[in-house]
Amino acid sequence: MLEAKKLSKRYGEHLALECLDLSIGAGEVFCLLGANGAGKTTTLNLFLGFITPTQGEARVAGLEVQQHEAHVRGLLAYVPELVMLYPRLTGRENLAYFNTLAGRQALSTQESSGWLARAGLQPGAMDVPVGRYSKGMRQKVGIAIALAKGARALLLDEPTSGLDPLASNELSELLLRLSGEGMAVLMATHDLFRAKESGTRVGIMKSGRLVETRATRDLGHAELEQLYLAHMRG
């Protein structure tokens, strides 16, 4: 679903991403780890078509991102660290608004409840203004918007930063559930614990290079931490 081939991004003399080869299938949750400035956000931005590669290519469902911009936009959903929503509108109204913006048919109340519930939002919160939502609740609306538009890949940047452990756990479970339904997930994170919990694979980036990729089922929490620290110190 998501494929990078020799993907590189240079800013002047600085190589933000160097020759990334990566393939993430439907049903996978791939967690990108790495220190600040390692190239995680650059990788997400290249898949999203926000920036153009200096070399190589990013593909979504086999389509080169720059050449098939509109089509790719429909296949991807991006959940930034802080999901930007209209604070005076309710979760349901935000979903309805962004759904119409994406050019889709208006949602019935039953449909909007269905998408919001699938994203884990409690029914009692759906008609409350988003200005009163926690960060985790806003993320759920962001994910409901992605689900309603039929996105097949979800890209998340630091989704657990600033979430309490219960909200982080809910997000992990949601991502696992969505991947079980065939969603491909690429998530940049500093949260080793959550990467192990919600990832099917983890990739460690250092100075623009993907230096290690491991299946999480083969790794314990402590082992992942040791591996990560060894790369950061090495």
Ligand SMILES: Nc1ncnc2c1ncn2[C@@H]1O[C@H](COP(=O)(O)OP(=O)(O)OP(=O)(O)O)[C@@H](O)[C@H]1O
């Ligand atoms: N627009 C830009 N102009 C110049 N350099 C940039 C630009 N965007 C990113 N960089 C540089 O590219 C490198 C990779 O940045 P990137 O944001 O991808 O890192 P990151 O791994 O996401 O870090 P963080 O964990 O802090 O989000 C950094 O050295 C950064 O300073």
